[in-house]
Every structure is written in structure tokens, then in C-alpha cells.
Amino acid sequence: MLALSAAAAADLPEHRITNIFNPLATPAESEKNIALLVFAITGVIFVGVAGLITYTIWRFRQPPNASHTEEPPQVYGSNQIEVAWTVLPILIVFVLIGVSARVIAAVENASPPQAALKVTVIGHQWWWEVLYPDYGIVTANEIHMPATNDHKNATYLQLQSADVIHSFWLPQLSGKTDLIPNRTNFMWIDPHSPGVYVGNCAEYCGTQHANMLLRVVGEDPKSFKQWTIEQQKRAVDDPQAAEGRAVFESLACVNCHNISGLGKASSGSKFGPDLTHLMSRQTLGSGVIKNTPQNLRAWVNDPQVQKPGCLMPSMKLTPEELTKVIDYLETLK
Amino acid sequence: MSSIHSEVDRPQVEEARFSLSTHLYEWVSTVDHKRLGLMYIVTALLFFVIAGLMATIIRLQLAFPNGHVVDPDTFNRLFTMHGTSMVFLVGMPFVAGLSNYLVPLMIGARDMAFPRLNAFGFWIFLFGGFLLYFSYIGGSGLSGAGSAPDVGWFAYAPLTSRAFSRGASTDYWILGILVAGIGSIASAINVIVTTLSMRCKGMTLARMPMFVWVMLIDSWLIIIALPPLSAAQIMLLIDRFLGGNFFNTQSGGSAVLWQHFFWIFGHPEVYILIFPAFAILSEVIPIFSRKPIFGRPAMVGAVAAIGFISLGVWAHHMFAVGMTSWSNTFFTASTMLVGIPTGIKIFNWTATMYGGKLRLATPMLFCCAFLFQFLVAGLTGIMLATGPFDWQLHDSYFVVGHFHFTLVAGLVFGLFAGMYYWFPKVTGRMYNETLGKWHFWLFTIGVELTFVPMHFLGFLGMPRRIYTYAPDRGWDFWNLLASSGLLFQLPAILIFVWNVVYSAVKGKPSGDDPWDAWTLEWATTSPPHEYNFETLPEVRSSRPLWDLKNPNDPDWRFE
């Protein structure tokens, strides 16, 4: 059962090509629709005006060595034409404003239904803290939610920041909203089908802004429920990994990373990602590398290799200490 | 080629042996608007090359996924310095340089209203630029590219607070720009007062050339829009040095307030930057179409409207910040409205060409390309103005593509048109037309190759300001294409530099009026005397030289 949800996630299609014109959730769909309308209007304008400019240049060009003894008729202007090409754009703009107003209202003012899933995302330099307040779940970087075709079951996100401004952007699910310190922003997404959706932090937030990646796992309701049950559990306490656990607790690891259920060693620290269910996640370092034993070992040995400038230092473990710690971490499913 | 003034026999002054120190002293102590204008432009071109080299390194790093050309910190400094330099040390001095050189000549004045203020403005701008670049070696020294700022050209809070920007790099950004900004404001006041108080007899406001009108309104924008930036920077200094709380979110301050203040400056700023291109096009297109500008009053009105409306659109940079739907809708509306007078200008320029006799020399080629490219830039601007669409496009490479289209494919093309057009006036020699055309075609191809793909990268979800990307996101091909544009842009710029330097020394003498033009600067020698005009023609319309050359069909019969 424990391995079930991790395996299930591994089977899901991962959408790596995040084309905004291939929307997989409602907000992205309405944004695509307005985009197509704007394309249509601007496309017509472009063809018309560019055509006019092209024709003008072609028709009235003079060969390079033409002597111009005679100047063409000196036309100063025409009031009717000016009015015409002022009024027409104004009308077009009014249409666009009207349509935009409607979509803005629909996306921004949608109020969360009672039963909707609520997730709090807190941006850190350069990882995402993820909380499910109604479930008491604390995790990081990978956000699970039910896939739904029905707006009622959308996931409502509360966005905050622990340090600088970040931005939450999964192009196929929704346009972005910023995470700003001392401010709470709201958005909602509803992935229509099970799958893994990726995105990036979209507001420059310092050295490793490029590697602050997002991962949303949309699951069918049963799998999602299974996932929440597992996430709510305390850390696995495998007696075979007791040595590794001791190393973990004795070094400075606990100062940044919380692992629930360790008694006094559960620091509750939010400085680094919660590791209680580290092995349930597909990636490490907020999307930088896949979560495999070799990668985990390399990461813990020296995170600065994969993510130079990130705030986790290399703890300079000896190979034996490293092996023990990795063995322990590998038990945290 | 025609010459307006009579040939007068003047006594020649025997020049002493060339003395470098005297020559240098003359330039350093000058208050002559023409010399200062040239100094502004040459300095701007130098910074253009430096910032362009930074862009080259950026594109090399991004040409392939998981690039290792530079490390993340160096990359972040590169894009910060590239953007900051291009806006403040290339764009702004071009505004100042062009106005200072041309406005007095075009209104028949002997110099600017405040020549010493003019000199002050230049030197303080130069000092600001030095201060910004000193950051590379100041502070903690050259290790890892020194202390150059790495907070992006718009330096959002709280990334710029002491907590997240340690060391002096952000301080260099603040002080360098603050100081340079004083120069911009000084220059702008000078331009406004000059146009109001120094016009020659007969040159009513209505008869001023389009160029002067556009730069006048540009200067209005500068004196209103630059102080908000200075204010915000002073507030940031107070935060960083005195423990102030303007943008300190821990004590209740607002990070969004910085954004409001910055963009209240920042949006008018981009219009401040593009206006010289509008001004240049409004002079070059009529001459090379052999027709007056179509709809002069509408053109002036459009520029005034753009200037005015641009003060009310700033929060379209903040659509993702979580403002109310009312705010988002308002700024969507105002931003789209500002596109209307801009479109009108494109229509009027085209109408000027329609029915004319188009001479497709280098200045005109750049103008024609501008028309197409700025049309595209304006339309992608409409896409960005649409709030919900912007929620996807904001902070993506689509925006990077858009603003490079407006500034490179737009502004820089306009500036090249102007530089080629007035080159004979400034140097007295003609540039090489063949080299000019090579420059044009190579640069156009390069610019299209680099900046068109960026729009598609935005559609594919690539955010801006990332130093690298993974290979399976579908971004590889467009990034490589964008970087390949360098292969055309770099030789194009080299050809331009060679053409300018060689022709200034060895070009064919051009005479006073090689283009058969109609505004007052062509009524004096090339280059102009230090005192500008020996005699002024009578000014009874907006095209005094047309009236002189066409006494049977003067403008003042119709204006």
C-alpha cells in the first residue's frame, strides 16, 4: 500500500512541453480562448496594415538614380481619414476591453466552494513549501491534487512567501500569480485528467531562480485519498536504518529539515523542505534531479554541484556517514 | 544637393600646431550643444557595444540546455547590467544627445537655453555610468565578477533589501542610476525651456519641426516620470542604510509599493525611450518620400496623447501581483487605449509615403523596417495588455521578445535611420551607401532571428531571467535560433562602426544639404559653425527651406 501511490505517480503521463495553447485546466482554457480572440483581431490588423505598408513601398519606390526634378503632389492630410482610423481602432479596443473584463472577473472572483481542496504554498529561496491545512499535511515541491472535470472540485491555492517575491506558473493549468511576502494571494486550478504537470517559478528571486521548478500531480480521487492518508502518517521508523537516523539527528540536518515523529529531533523547522515523506516525491531540489538513490547520494554529498548557490551547504560527510544517512532517508516513504 | 547661404570670402585663421591637450581641454570644457550632443551619442554607442557584448554572452549561455558558459551569479549580473545599461546608459543619453544637437539648429537658435546646465547634465550622466560599472571592481573585488548588481534592471523589493542583497552591488545600482537620472532631468528642463524661449523669429510653436515637438513632449515626460524613480531609490537607500521600512515586509512594509513606484516611472520611461525614433521617422520619411508629413496636427496630438495616457498604464506590469479585478480591468483598458495614438502614427507615416517618390537609401530602409517591426511590437503589446492573456505571458520570454522588438527592432532601427540621415550634417561627409545597406540587411536578419523565436518560447512556458533550462521542455530549438541571430548582428554593427569612422575621415564632402531637405538645420554649413547660423532664412511655415526652394508653391499658403 505504501508503495502504491509512488508507483501510481510514476505511471502518470508527464507533460514536459508546457504549451499555453494546450491547456489542461479551466483557467488556462479561458486564457487560451481570449488569446485566440486577440490573435484573430491583431492578425487581421497585421495583415491589413502590413499589406498597406508593403504596397506603398512597392508602388511608390523610385530607382536609385532617379532624378527628381518634379516633386509629387504635396498632400498635407485629410480630416476624414484621420477620424476614420481613430474611430475604428477605438471600437476594436472597446470590444477587447469588454471581453477581458469578463474573463478577469470569472477567474479572479470565483469563490471557493465549501468542499474544495485548499492548499497553501509558501515560496522560499528556491523551493516550495506545501501545506494542506485541512489534512495537517506538510510537504515540499510536489503538489498532489485530485484531477477533475468539474469546477466544483477545483483546488484552491493560497500563495505566500517567506522571503522574496516568487511566482507560481504551470502554463498548462493556469496563468501565474505571484507569491509576495506580507501578502496572501489566491488562485485556483483544476487539472482535468490525471498526470504530472510541470512549471517554473516565474519571478526572478535570486541565484537559483532557474531551478525552482514546480510539479503538480493530478490524480484520480481514490489515488489522491490514498496519498493524503500516507502523507498524514508520521515518518517510517525502520529499525534497520537506526544508525542512519542517529547520524541525521546528530548532525545539523535537523536544524533545517523537519521529519515528523522523531520526538525531540523533530525540529519543525521550515528553513528547508520537510523530509518526512521524501521518498514519495519524484524529484529532488525542487525539480532539479530525479529522486534516485545515486542522485540522492550526490545531492546530500554536495548540493552545490547541481544547484550552485542554493542555501543547503555540503555537510562534508565521510563516505560511511553518507551511506548511513542515505540508507535512512531511503526509508522515508 | 543645394546650398542655401551665399559664398562669403572669410579670412582664414592660421591654426597652431595640433596640441592634444588644447584639443582635449576644448572638448572637456565645452558648453556647445553640438559637441555635448556628440559626446552623449558617442558615449551611448560605447555603452551599446558593451551591453551588446553582455547580451552575446547571455545568448551563448542559453544557446544550449544546461549551458556552462557562465555560472548562475555571473549570468544574473549580466542580464541586470545589460538591461540597466541599455535603458539608462544607451537609451537616455540618445534622447539627450539627439535633442541637444538638433533642437537649437531646428529652431534657429544659437545654443540651448542653459549651456552650462547642458554640460553639467552630460558629465553627471557619465559619472553615473562610471559609478555603475565601478561595481565590477569595487566592493569585494573581481572575484566572481565583483559586486555588479544582480537584482534585475527593475530591482524588485525585497530582493534588494540588505537581507537578500548583501554587499554593495545593489547600492551601486541605486547610486549610479540616481546620479545619471539627475543629468536626464537637467537635460529635459533645458530642452523644454529652449523650445519655449529660444525660437528664431517666425518659428511659432505650430511651425516647429515634428522632431522638436516629439522631443519637447519627451522632455515633459522625463521631468514628470523620472522623479518617482529617484524617490523610490532614495527610499531604498533609506531602507538599506538607515534601517528604514519602506519596503520591509517584516515591519508591515509593502513589496508591491516598490513595484508601483518603479512602474509609475518605468512605463513612461519606455515611451521616453521610443520617442526619439518617432521623432526621427517624422523627419526622415517625409524627406525620402518628397512629401510633407501627413496630418501634422494629428501627429503632434498623437504624441501628446501617448505621453499623457502613458502616465496611467503602469500597473500592466503588475497583473500577476493579485490586484483586484477592477484594477486589472482598468489597466487593461488604459494600456489598450495607448495603442491607438501609436497606431495612428503608423498610419500617418504610411500615408506620408503613399503617393510620394520613395528614395530607398539607408535611412529610409531603416524607417521602412521600423514600420513593420514596430507594428508587430505594438500588436504583441495588445496581447500583453489583455489581462488574462498576460497572466500566461507575464515574466515569460514573450515579454522579452516584445520589449526587444520595440527597443531593438523599433528604437535602434530609428536611431540608425537618424544617424545615417544626419551623418553628413554632423561630419560634413557622406557615409558609404553600400556599407549602409549591408549593415541594414545583416542587422534586420539578425534581429528577426533573435527576437521572433522568443515569442514562441513564451508560448511554451519559458520564464525570463533563468540562466539555464532542461533539454526536454521543447525550448532547445528556439533558443538556438535566437542565439544564431548574433552571427548576423555582430558583423552588422562592425560594418556600421567602420562606415562611421572611415567616412567621417575619408568620406566624400557632402555639402550643406545633401538630401534636399526642408528644416533649418540644412540651412547652414556641414558641420555647422560654432554659432550655428550665419543668416537665417525667413520662417513662415513648418518647412522654411521648402518655401525658399519652391517660391511658387510655398507651404504658408496652405498652413
Added chain:
Amino acid sequence: MDAALAEKQAEWTLPDRGTMGVIFLIVTETALFTIFVVAYVVYIGKSLTGPYPKDVLDLPILASVCLLSSSVTIVFAENSLKKHRIAMFKLWWLATILLGLEFLVSTGMEWYKLIYHDNLTVSTNLFGTTFYSLVGLHASHVIVGMCFLILVMLVSLFGFPIETQERRVKFLSWYWHFVDAVWVVVFTVVYVIGR
């Protein structure tokens, strides 16, 4: 042809460049002050900790009266200068300087009290930051004005024919009026609305 002839014969008058220069300097300074005022207004009531305005701010009545009166005395000084009554000019000019000085001393004393007795500094809270910034920006402009006022005083005391500089004295007085107008706004925002 009549219009052309009339135009030729008409006088070609343009606005004085000094006047225009000072006007646009005032425009740009207004833009600068506006942002600091906006910051102040936005942060009214938002400080997380004290001291708060109503606890520590007293209405600076005397200082304001002095500063605004100095705008009146400077007008008298100018009028005297126009009538070439140099002695009266020096008197009214001195009065202007003293009134301005009183304002600065008053501000200094107020700040002393706030810092040492009320523990309000620029870093204490949002009120402290915005108060010292806005009032300080205004005070720095008063100081700059004072420097020029004193310069005029000194040169005229040392025998320089100040009546030849009527135009420049006028520009300086406009700057001074601007500084006083800003004080009206600052006073209203800080001591009336913000308290």
C-alpha cells in the same frame, strides 16, 4: 499678404528662459514630493508597533506660522527691491531668513524630542520611516533655499548692487513659495490627516 506683413512688423516675444527654468524645476520637484506623500498616506495606520502619530506629534503651529509668514516677508522684500529701497529690502530679507531659521530650529527640536524622548527613529516603524523621510525631504529643501537666501543677504550686505539681480531674486522667491506650499501639504497630511 497683410497677415505676413503684420507678422513681420509684430514684435517677436518669447517667454523668459529663467522664468521657464524655475517653473519646470518646480514641476519636477512636485513629482518628487508627490511620491513621498503617497508613501506616507499609504502607510498611515499601518505601523505594527508604536510610537504612533497621535501619541507623539504636536501641531507645529509656531513653526508653520513662521514659515508661511516668510513667504509674505519675501514678497515685501521683493517689492522694496523693485522700488530700489535697498535698506528696506535688506530688512525684509533678513526677516525672511530669521523666520525660515525659526522653522528649521523648531523642526530640529521636534526631532530631538521624538528621537530621545519618544524613541521614534527612521527605523522604528513605518510611521518613523515615512515621517522622517517626508519631513526631512522638505526640510532639506528649506535648507537649500536658506543657503541661497543667506548668499543674497551676504552679497548685498557687502555692497554688491543687488538691485541688478531683481530677476534672479524673483526666481529664488518662487522657489521659496514652492517650499512653503509643500509645507502646507506636508502639514495637512502628517499633522492633520495622519494623526
